[in-house]
Amino acid sequence: MRALMHLDRAVAATLRMAVIILITLLFFLLLSSILLRLISVSMSGPLELVEFLIIWIVLLTTVSLWRDHELYKVTLIEDLMPGLARFIQVIVEVLKLAFCALLIFHGAKYALAARELTSFWQFDKIYAYSALPICGALMLIYNIRDLCVSVRSVFIPTQP
Template identity: 30%
Template sequence: MIGQLDRISGQILRAIPITCLALLFAFLFVNVVARTFQLAGFSWFDEIVRGLFAWMVFVGAAALWREKDHFQVDWLPAALPPLANRGLRIVTSVLAICFLGVMTKYGFDLTLKAKALTPILKLPTSLFYVVIPISGGVMLIYSIADLIRLLSGFKSSKETYK
């Protein structure tokens, strides 16, 4: 059950940034063509790009976090003996959990405080900010699961520092 939920969440976490990137490309292409041939100007273009970019970046970061495919400098853990390596990974996981907890909490607060509307489309700016606590929460869940695996001695399916 949990494995199936994890696979579904992984598919969703990959689909959202891919869709955002495709839409960004399409909007940019249409905007360039329209401006080149002086067909039209899209005053709402910046608002859509800002929102799509925010969702692409934050959900993409959560997808990379889930897969452990984000950039990592692993020379120190690789140079340590196994016990020190595990200790370092535990400390790193705890620090990540603290950071993600703060990011999620303040992202949630920012979303709740955002009452403004975008100038042209009149979209609530909270639509752009809500991705911060969502992605932070997803990364937090995966970080806690990794810490539990580390503390219990289980190896993750993609252990980075062997």
């Protein structure tokens, strides 16, 4: 169990560091693009990298927020029926599990279909769009953890 906790902390730290590095790269890329336009030099290469960076930033940030349960959550039904809150949470976790499975399946399908080279850097776009199934798989792992916790809370309620 300790090994899983250490692995979880390592994944969380890696996610945060990756997002920080990618946002920093995006900042300097956009800054250099602006500065180059001031001296009337046009570059099409940075725009290809911006697309790559934004896809990975958005999805890695989503995984990090998903892991920490910090995504937007509507609790109206749980608040109206507190006795059913644990059961509702299990249903929500199952729906999230289905979402992750769809993200992995269709993300992989999309990434494999996007096998084209960018015009300037000649990067295969699969490297950008592979973020969909990779991040979907990470979200699925965290969702399985959350589903186990939710199911356990139905059968073994914690004391308030």
